[in-house]
Amino acid sequence: MTLLMIHSISPLLIVAFGIVLSLLLIAWRRSQKLILAFTLTIFVCAMLASISLMMNLTDAMQVTILMKVDNYGNFAFILILAASLAVGLLSTAWLTHSVEVHDEFFILLQLVVLGAGILVMSDHFASLFLGFELLSIALVGMVGYSRDSQYSVESSFKYLILSATASSFMLLGIAFIYSQSGSLSFATDLLSSNEVSPVISLFHHAGVLLFLIGVAFKLSLAPFHFWTPDVYQGAPTSVTLLLATVSKVAMFVVLMKFWFSQPSLFIQPIVSNGNTLSTFNFMSIFAILSMLVGNTLALKQQNIKRLLAYSSIAHMGYLLIVLMVLSPQSVVLAWQSALFYLSAYVLATVSLFMVLQLTQNNSCNTELNVDDWQGLFWQKRSLAMLVIVAVLSLAGIPLTMGFIGKFYLLNVAFYAQQWWLIAALIIGSGIALVYYLGIIFALFNTSSIDQHNGNYRPLKLKPLVNASVVTLVAFGVALGLYPELLSQIFINF
Amino acid sequence: MSITLVMSSLFFGGALAWYIEGVKAQSARWIALLTVIIVGFYFVISITTAGLDFSSLQTLVRLSWISSFNIEYALAVDYLSLVLVLLTLFLAVICVLVSWQEIQTKTGFYYFNLLAAIAGIIGVFTAVDMFLFFFFWEVMLLPMTALIAIWGHENRHFAAIKFFIFTQVSSLLMLVAIIAMATIHFQQRGQVSFFYQDWLTLNLPLSTSLYLMLGFFIAFAVKLPSVPVHSWLPDAHTQAPTAGSVLLAGVLLKTGAYGLIRFVLHLFPQASMEFAPIAATLGVVSILYGAKMAFAQQDFKRLVAYSSISHMGFVMLALFSFNAIAYQGAVLTLVAHGLSSAALFALAGMVYSRIHSRDLGHMGGFWQTAPRMGGFALAFAAAAFGLPGLANFVAEFFSLVGAYQRFPLLTILAAFGLVGSAIYGMVLFQSAFQGKEANRGESSKVDDLSKRELLVFSSLLALLILIGFYPNIVLMFFQDTGQTLVLTNTAGGQ
Numbered sequence: 010m011t012l013l014m015i016h017s018i019s020p021l022l023i024v025a026f027g028i029v030l031s032l033l034l035i036a037w038r039r040s041q042k043l044i045l046a047f048t049l050t051i052f053v054c055a056m057l058a059s060i061s062l063m064m065n066l067t068d069a070m071q072v073t074i075l076m077k078v079d080n081y082g083n084f085a086f087i088l089i090l091a092a093s094l095a096v097g098l099l100s101t102a103w104l105t106h107s108v109e110v111h112d113e114f115f116i117l118l119q120l121v122v123l124g125a126g127i128l129v130m131s132d133h134f135a136s137l138f139l140g141f142e143l144l145s146i147a148l149v150g151m152v153g154y155s156r157d158s159q160y161s162v163e164s165s166f167k168y169l170i171l172s173a174t175a176s177s178f179m180l181l182g183i184a185f186i187y188s189q190s191g192s193l194s195f196a197t198d199l200l201s202s203n204e205v206s207p208v209i210s211l212f213h214h215a216g217v218l219l220f221l222i223g224v225a226f227k228l229s230l231a232p233f234h235f236w237t238p239d240v241y242q243g244a245p246t247s248v249t250l251l252l253a254t255v256s257k258v259a260m261f262v263v264l265m266k267f268w269f270s271q272p273s274l275f276i277q278p279i280v281s282n283g284n285t286l287s288t289f290n291f292m293s294i295f296a297i298l299s300m301l302v303g304n305t306l307a308l309k310q311q312n313i314k315r316l317l318a319y320s321s322i323a324h325m326g327y328l329l330i331v332l333m334v335l336s337p338q339s340v341v342l343a344w345q346s347a348l349f350y351l352s353a354y355v356l357a358t359v360s361l362f363m364v365l366q367l368t369q370n371n372s373c374n375t376e377l378n379v380d381d382w383q384g385l386f387w388q389k390r391s392l393a394m395l396v397i398v399a400v401l402s403l404a405g406i407p408l409t410m411g412f413i414g415k416f417y418l419l420n421v422a423f424y425a426q427q428w429w430l431i432a433a434l435i436i437g438s439g440i441a442l443v444y445y446l447g448i449i450f451a452l453f454n455t456s457s458i459d460q461h462n463g464n465y466r467p468l469k470l471k472p473l474v475n476a477s478v479v480t481l482v483a484f485g486v487a488l489g490l491y492p493e494l495l496s497q498i499f500i501n502f
Numbered sequence: 503m504s505i506t507l508v509m510s511s512l513f514f515g516g517a518l519a520w521y522i523e524g525v526k527a528q529s530a531r532w533i534a535l536l537t538v539i540i541v542g543f544y545f546v547i548s549i550t551t552a553g554l555d556f557s558s559l560q561t562l563v564r565l566s567w568i569s570s571f572n573i574e575y576a577l578a579v580d581y582l583s584l585v586l587v588l589l590t591l592f593l594a595v596i597c598v599l600v601s602w603q604e605i606q607t608k609t610g611f612y613y614f615n616l617l618a619a620i621a622g623i624i625g626v627f628t629a630v631d632m633f634l635f636f637f638f639w640e641v642m643l644l645p646m647t648a649l650i651a652i653w654g655h656e657n658r659h660f661a662a663i664k665f666f667i668f669t670q671v672s673s674l675l676m677l678v679a680i681i682a683m684a685t686i687h688f689q690q691r692g693q694v695s696f697f698y699q700d701w702l703t704l705n706l707p708l709s710t711s712l713y714l715m716l717g718f719f720i721a722f723a724v725k726l727p728s729v730p731v732h733s734w735l736p737d738a739h740t741q742a743p744t745a746g747s748v749l750l751a752g753v754l755l756k757t758g759a760y761g762l763i764r765f766v767l768h769l770f771p772q773a774s775m776e777f778a779p780i781a782a783t784l785g786v787v788s789i790l791y792g793a794k795m796a797f798a799q800q801d802f803k804r805l806v807a808y809s810s811i812s813h814m815g816f817v818m819l820a821l822f823s824f825n826a827i828a829y830q831g832a833v834l835t836l837v838a839h840g841l842s843s844a845a846l847f848a849l850a851g852m853v854y855s856r857i858h859s860r861d862l863g864h865m866g867g868f869w870q871t872a873p874r875m876g877g878f879a880l881a882f883a884a885a886a887f888g889l890p891g892l893a894n895f896v897a898e899f900f901s902l903v904g905a906y907q908r909f910p911l912l913t914i915l916a917a918f919g920l921v922g923s924a925i926y927g928m929v930l931f932q933s934a935f936q937g938k939e940a941n942r943g944e945s946s947k948v949d950d951l952s953k954r955e956l957l958v959f960s961s962l963l964a965l966l967i968l969i970g971f972y973p974n975i976v977l978m979f980f981q982d983t984g985q986t987l988v989l990t991n992t993a994g995g996q
Binding site for chain 1: 567568569570571607608633636637640641643644647648651652659662663666667670671674675677678681682685
């Protein structure tokens, strides 16, 4: 372990060290403000370290056999940290409601970030599993955190059992893969190392498939999506944000790392002779199913969190398109597309959950429906603009980042000539418009204001909150109008 | 001359109107009117002094926008875009004038949306980078949808969502085709390009270009609209506020026709030749179906909406018959229909503001108290069914004469559409203005036109008559382009 290696995993070390310090801090003084400030400082420090690393790192850096630090992972970690900062800030608004001191919540948050960080840097099944479990177990605690809510036990149990199932599938898959390749490292490629006999490749296939099923549970791809809406609804809003952004980004990035390190997976459709049920095809089936099922089930949802849960299923389906690469040359474009799309998705999700949390605080109601946002545009314009930009971005309409993301995806799909995926993407986006536009129209609806003007409380935002809302809107539109700001970063990777 | 300035001043004029309305009520409409008029004058003056030959595309701006995909901010105009932009700006004034009294709630935001939609439409007519074109194509949708969804009638959300989904899904097909073209450019020239003039030089195999052309064609056929993808139009028109309908019928439908001319016919000459019989048949079906459906409507605006489908069928038929005369007829139809349907929708809005109903059954006998309105209504209905002396007659006559040389049977069928239009035109006029007064309760007296409404109608009618008697005022720009279009297409077909 050289100094250079330590330098390149410094963001992770900062978070890990931060967790230990936070524990000591709690032993010294229990104060929610203090621990919040400390957590945010750790995240900011890790982010700065990642940014400086990203600027200095020219080539991928292997840190022991467990981890490989490259700029894709680095950027993903920055995205994760940004989302976690938002989670931290939003959860204070919610945690101050009760008298307890919630310092353990922040420890769990840091553990989740550490797990996600290990995931995006991992290059080995052992580190992958470590990160995966760290992420899941800490999340289980957070999902059930608000003990007095009626759904908390249900949703945290659901999450616990299903992620345990997912990880057992995954372990079995890893064992199968190990039995064939003799190595736990991602980079071992069966095709290049030795001649594969049909029997061996069957076991290997089964292993890969089981592994992918484990990942699919976490990414809530159809048909492994059933936990998503319940857990999203039952978890506290800021934890839902964590589930929707951090856990998805980390899992997706590690999936890409695994996938692209095994050219046999995606080159196979050309190589394989008559073997139509390849892993590649399984992934396209997952993608198409997720797009259609997610969007269709979202149509009738009234609860905003459930709606976003279903729409996130669809978005993960869209994202799977980047895995459909036929030649090693397109891998770079695939990475750029994935990172851009993930950034757009994270920005939009953070924006929506921010508005959700703020309006929840105002109405003292944790089960917000789309109707509860009625007339928001005429009451609090900045919040409504934030919702509009975020929703348009999720729907992929120009002026927003989401459109550029979709443009990237269509480019990848076109290069790979995946016509079915393109068709599913178009149909899915068409269906999605119904509920996305429904949200926007609700914002403009005026009929509700007259109805309950008696118990209606005007929404007041602190200047700082208002400023951050305006910044998020500006970010969304600026990156949508001028995506170069972001895509130029990827080009240098 | 700067189209960018035109678009941005419309946009910021709208934003200013929105802001000012908060400071002083009733001022937004004045700001909007002033903005549109000033921008219109600026545009006219700058094209007359530009000293460029607009018979071919003249690139005005070309700036790098998204360099990783070699996407540019490129605008260019030729006579086709100029005429359509002029039509847009003229109808923008009409739109502001017809909304003068109608819009009473959220006025500032309304005018912002109106002007933003107009800015987006102008962008569509002038963009020559295909990504930019797509960008404007989508951006003009947002304020238009807002106009329908916020200030529309009882069923507005459904209509707005339907309108949006139809256009969005079809335009995603176009986006795929655009990406495909850029990739083909990459394969042939070694560089990705979205620039329209670059695409014109590409060599496309017929089989590929048929698929790509379909991608574009479907998007434009939805906008035009053509049977079988027309069903958004009656709903959107019926539910939109008056200015929304005027804008939809007057210029938004023309973006579909513009796209057919500029992109489908020019980029894929061979493929469109192959596809022409199907397209022409769709056009004729639209003509007849639109006329039949218009006749069956009880709702004033729905009737005019179906008549739009019928008229746009002539454009489709004429464009796909690859004939100079038919081409001129098609362009003239765009202008003439833009004016006449705008007038009819404005009329519908004025009737609605008086009796609060669009149902023809609630109308009748308006002539007694509102003779001037009746006179204008008769003139506009006559324009819609193609009375000689009005612009539509020349336009449809040219279209049919040109199309006959290629599709005789289809053209004969299409000519029946003219009979149909006379029938529904008279139904419209008679049931609203003649006959017995329907029982409308306390407010049976219908006021005649106010000065503002008189101004709207007389300017529209004057233009219709002017073009009707002297069609060269529009056609003189298109004689050369018509020829070249025919030449490229016949050359491609051989």
